[in-house]
Structures are given as C-alpha cells and as structure tokens.
Amino acid sequence: MPRSLTFYILIAQRLGIAAVTLVIVSFAVFFATELLPGDVAQVLLGQAATEEAVAGLRQAMGLDEPAIWRFLSWLGGLATGDFGMSYVSNIPVAELISDRLSNSLRLAAVTTAISVPLALALGIGAAMWQGSLFDRAVSILTISVISVPEFMVATLAVLIFAVWLNWLPALSYGAEAGSFGAMLKAYAMPVITLGFVVSAQMIRMTRAAVIETINTPYVEMALLKGASRRRMVLGHALPNALGPIANAVALSLSYLVGGVIIVETIFNYPGVAKLMVDAVSTRDLPLIQSCAMIFCVSYLLLITIADLTAILSNPRLRR
C-alpha cells in the first residue's frame, strides 16, 4: 500500500516523542528516588551508625560520585539487563523480578484475552442499537465502573462471588495450584476485577468510535439505499471504525498498568506490582526504580501502539 510522505513523517514523529518521553521518564524515576531525605547509606545503616561506617558504605556504593554519572551508569545497566542489587535482601533485582514479571504478564494476558472480545461485542452492540434499553444499561454500568476506584470493584467482586454466592475463595491466593479447577479459582477474582476496569473503558471508546462512523454521510447512504441496520453497521461502518477501535483497545489496555497495582495488592497476587508496593514500604530503591521502569515502559509501549494504529489506519494518509 503506497503511503504519502506525511505518513512517514507522522510515524517518525510519534516514535521520536516516545523516545524522548522514555528518557524524561527514566530521568524522573531516577531523580525522584534520589530526593530521599538523608542519604541511602545513612538510611541503610540506621541511626546508630558511626560517621566512618556511613562514609565507607557510601564509597562502596558509589554514592560519592556525581548524580548524573550514577544516572548514566544506572541507565546503561538497565539496557544490559543489570538492574542492580536490592538494598533489603541483597539479591540481584533481576532475579527478584523475573518470576514476578511472568506472573504479572500471565494475569495481563488472561485479562486481555477475556475482556477484549467481550468489550468489542458489547461496545459494537451498544452502538448498533443506540438509545435502546441494552445501550442504556451498558452505558450506566460502564460509567459506574469508571467513576469508582478499582479497589471498590474488587471489593464488590469479593462480596458477590465469595461472600454471598460462595463460589470462589475470598482474598487468598494459592501460589501452587494443584488442579486446573483450583488454578481457575485462584485467577478468577483478579481477572474479573481487572477485566471490569479495562472493559468499561474499552466499551465506551468502541461505542463512541462506531457511533462516530455511523453518523457519516456514506453510512447514512447505505441506510437510505435500504440496507438493514445490521448490514449498515457491520458491513459499512465497522471496516472504517477498525482503526479507532484498535486505538481504543490499546489505550484501554494501558489502564491495566494502574489497575494491576491495586488488584495485585488486594488479592495478594505475587506479581511485579505487589513487589513494588512492598519495596515502597521498605524503601528498597533499586527495586522500586526497576519496577517503575517496567511499568512505565509497558504503559508507553501501549499508548505508542495506540497512536501508531490511529496513524496506520487513517485512509487519508494513503495515496
């Protein structure tokens, strides 16, 4: 498919912005954690440490070097997979994170696999029967989910499925689930909660994207020519709404990043987010920095993909 010059410029611009953002983000993450009142060496050794001990540790950790130099070597370490040592447990951060990361990714993947088809079906359906009882019910439900905190969705899910219906265990997470059924039960609650949060956004954006296409003259033409409502939406409007819908999907999936922090904490799920929240309470800086970078990079990746699909699918940029 031949593309116009503007198209390539837009793509290059978007990727450039992503790269600049990444640098600024890593800068912010590194220096925010450097703002710690007092000095890391002091904090690690506690109040009773002698001046000499603190100075020795400071030198051993390289803290007497200029901040910008430490920033650069930290960035270089990240790029080569060396995340540093955890202050608290003295284990390489990479080792701490690797298991947790696969757990979190699995949670995200299962949630995505379930919520994307569901949200698309509901969003397109609501747009197709716009103004109907179904549409209004879906709208009210999604608005309610969006306007309450994630932990409330989780709380309600626990109340309904664990306390009242007694189908699922409440807040415990069995690390090594024996059977398939047990595994399903362990995943159900986090996935339901995350799924609700992510789908609500996706349904709203999908519905808006389809309705915007339905309101264009050529879709009206299809209706005037006698196409049925279904044919009008699925055959004429949907192909042109695919770009905005893909954009909506990627954008809503970026809500996973915030949602997963709450969900892993409330359900005690052993993922990166739980690791990071625990690291915040013990002030384990290298661990916090690495986890924060993982989240920032995945968030940035998703919103960049969202923007790129919007550019890629814009037919006006084809020649």
Next chain:
Amino acid sequence: MISVLRTSPRPGGTGPTWRFNWVGRIGLAMILFWAFVAIFAPMIAPYPIGEIADWDYFGPMSGQFWLGSDYLGRDVLSRILVGSRYTVGISLAAVFVACAGGVILGMVAAVMGGIFDTLLSRLLDAFNGIPSLLFGLVVVAAVGSSIPVLVLTLAAIYLPGAYRFARALSVNVNAMDFVTVARARGERTPYLIFREIFPNILGPVLADLGVRFVFIVLLLSGLSFLGLGVQPPNADWGALVRENIEGLSLGAPAVIFPCIAIATLTISVNMFIDNLPKKIRDRSE
C-alpha cells in the same frame, strides 16, 4: 460591531439556558451534602473518631452504630464523616493547584506561541507518559507521605491534562477577531490573557475542573488504599477501606460504606458535570 457581538443578549427560551435537569440537580444536592459534611464533620459525628466504642469488632449495622463498627470497634459513621474532610479537602486543594497552574500556563502558551509553546507542550506531554498511580508511588517512596506532599503530587499529575485542555480552548479564542483587535490596540499579554481569553474559556474550564476532581479523588483513594496516602491515625475514605479490608470476607459494613461514600461523591460530580446547563458547558453555542 465587536462590542455588539460580545454583549448581544440571547433570545429567551430558545437558546441555551441556565436551567438544570433533574439528574444534574441530584448530583448538585449530593455534592452540597458532602461539602456540608466535610465542613461540620466534628460537630455531627456521633462518637469521637479515635474512641473504641464497641466491644465487638466489625460489628453489624445497629441503632447504636448506624454503619457498624470497624476493626477496633470504632464507630464507622463517625470515621466516614471525619474522613470526608481529608478526601474532599486534599482533592479540592490539589485540583485547584493543578487547574490554576495548567490554565495559566495554557493561556500563556496559546497567546505567546512560538518556541515557548512548543517546548512546554512537548515537556508536559512527556509527563503524560507516566502512569499516574505509579508516579504517586515513586514520589511517596522517595519523600514520604504527608498532606502537603499528597496535594502537590496529585496536582503535578493532573496539571499536564489541565494545561492541554486550556491551551486547546485558548488557541481557538486567540484566533478570534476581538483578540486580534485588542492586540492591535497594543494590549499586553497579561491583559489579553485575563481580560480577553480567560472569561471566554471559563465555562469549559470549570467543567474540566470537575472531571479532574473525580480523577484526583480516585487516585487519592487508591494511594491511601495502598497505605501511601493519608497516614494513621488520620484516615480518608481510601484508608478506611484499607484498615478494614480484613472484614471483607465477613461482609462487614465497615469496608463497604467507605467505598459507597467514594462512589456517591464521584458519581454525583460526574452527574452534575454531564448535566451542566449548556450555557456554562460550552460558550460557542
């Protein structure tokens, strides 16, 4: 001609009006209710917040404890009433800082244009690339949690959005004839910003303030829920949920009602904003 355009009265009845529909009125009533509670909380709370009034923990709803008792046997109703001060107060302070900063910067960028506009827009866009809850986590990890830190952090997180919104509106107003005329008259930037642009973007900016208030309430509750927001012995609504989360498997009212309090506040603000009179919401009509 220009003065006629700016002051021409609208024909009554046909144009947008100041009237609210009933959904908006319910929203407004709930907002006023929580505002009243936040101001007078210590006077209307039935028990002192720290007092362990019930021998039972996670007690049920009763005549003595309307919303039950919490994990230490304290009265939940009193704690929610007083907690409203933290949730509403911190969020209001943060949203005012965020919107004042964002709107002023946005108007300045729109009027000045050029390199200042480009640099500021790019920089603030980059800050939008950090997930908000994560930013809060990192800052709290670094400097510790206190109420001024919370207000500033929340404000910093939502300033770029307010900036982007105000800038887009101001760019439109800036292109209008009356601004061109004012500029031709030789008016300076501060005059242009506060006398020509600001009155014309005020309505949408107020609506935006409401939307951002909801985001801030949700984020503050999220941080407090993680134990990184308002610190004990004080507690906002998010912290109340955290304190009592153990009672969830018992279906204790202590964990449900703080959630409901958050939901009533955020949903009613959304209802109010969505049903604002057209006259406030968008001036272009």
